[in-house]
Amino acid sequence: MIEVQGLARAFGQGSKKVQAVSRVDFSARPGRVFGLLGPNGAGKTTTLRVIATLLKPDAGTVTVAGHDVVTQADGVRSRLGFLTGDTQLYARLTARETLQYFGRLQGLQEQEIESRISELARLLEMEDFLERRVGKCSTGQKQKCSIARAVIHSPEVIVLDEPTSGLDVLSSRSVVEFIRRSSEEGRTVLFSTHILSEAENLCSDLAFVHKGSVVESGALEEIEERHGTRDLNRIFLDVVRDPS
Ligand SMILES: Nc1ncnc2c1ncn2[C@@H]1O[C@H](COP(=O)(O)OP(=O)(O)OP(=O)(O)O)[C@@H](O)[C@H]1O
Ligand SMILES: [Mg+2]
Numbered sequence: 659m660i661e662v663q664g665l666a667r668a669f670g671q672g673s674k675k676v677q678a679v680s681r682v683d684f685s686a687r688p689g690r691v692f693g694l695l696g697p698n699g700a701g702k703t704t705t706l707r708v709i710a711t712l713l714k715p716d717a718g719t720v721t722v723a724g725h726d727v728v729t730q731a732d733g734v735r736s737r738l739g740f741l742t743g744d745t746q747l748y749a750r751l752t753a754r755e756t757l758q759y760f761g762r763l764q765g766l767q768e769q770e771i772e773s774r775i776s777e778l779a780r781l782l783e784m785e786d787f788l789e790r791r792v793g794k795c796s797t798g799q800k801q802k803c804s805i806a807r808a809v810i811h812s813p814e815v816i817v818l819d820e821p822t823s824g825l826d827v828l829s830s831r832s833v834v835e836f837i838r839r840s841s842e843e844g845r846t847v848l849f850s851t852h853i854l855s856e857a858e859n860l861c862s863d864l865a866f867v868h869k870g871s872v873v874e875s876g877a878l879e880e881i882e883e884r885h886g887t888r889d890l891n892r893i894f895l896d897v898v899r900d901p902s
Contacts, residue, residue: 660686665718678704680870686848693857694850696867702850710740739813745804749793764811778806783832798829818849854890868898
């Protein structure tokens with residue numbers, strides 16, 4: 659479970675200061691898929707990086723499975739798998755070697771690593787390129803490899819920043835199915851996306867972030883009811899429209 663309360667985070671100082679996140683609150687629960695939506699620059703990636711302990715909050719409290727991201731960062735990291743756009747892979751390793759390497763870093767036994775690789779290769783449809791060097795993999799294949807790498811240790815909480823960006827329909831579908839499956843297994847999944855149709859058919863809960871603040875959140879049906887429409891595009895435009 660992920661709890662975010664009163665989160666704020668700025669970058670830079672003085673006249674160059676950018677308030678990336680000023681007021682973000684939400685909670686993501688096990689067995690439900692939580693979607694973070696919002697326009698470019700809204701503060702989604704910053705929020706996810708704080709949750710993943712890569713950035714410290716200026717204000718607010720964030721806990722992951724009961725562990726505070728500042729004071730119990732190790733506890734958070736061992737329970738969390740994080741995919742970000744700038745995840746780096748080693749071009750010279752094959753997909754399988756990449757997963758073996760990160761499995762060992764996570765302290766898994768060789769046998770566990772192999773069975774986990776088989777499982778993830780099946781779920782994410784990676785069988786065809788497991789023995790290919792990552793440098794020679796396509797964008798979609800690399801993305802699947804990054805996702806598999808992020809969850810090699812079977813974390814109970816999975817946080818994915820735009821997991822399907824740049825993927826074709828087929829690759830997106832296997833990532834979407836992977837997310838659905840993970841949540842059915844009782845994991846907590848939080849992800850950001852610009853693809854509203856994907857959020858609509860995958861998420862039980864949503865938060866819309868605009869200029870660093872959550873401007874709408876709740877269960878999908880609840881939000882649809884509030885706005886009198888099931889069209890997420892319309893709701894999106896509704897909530898990010900400036901009152902001025
Ligand atoms: N490391 C950084 N240094 C300075 N400013 C930053 C940094 N990271 C983010 N920002 C700024 O913070 C704001 C929020 O950025 P963030 O990446 O969180 O947005 P986002 O919602 O993920 O956007 P997108 O949909 O384009 O990925 C932006 O104005 C961005 O320029
Ligand atoms: Mg982003």
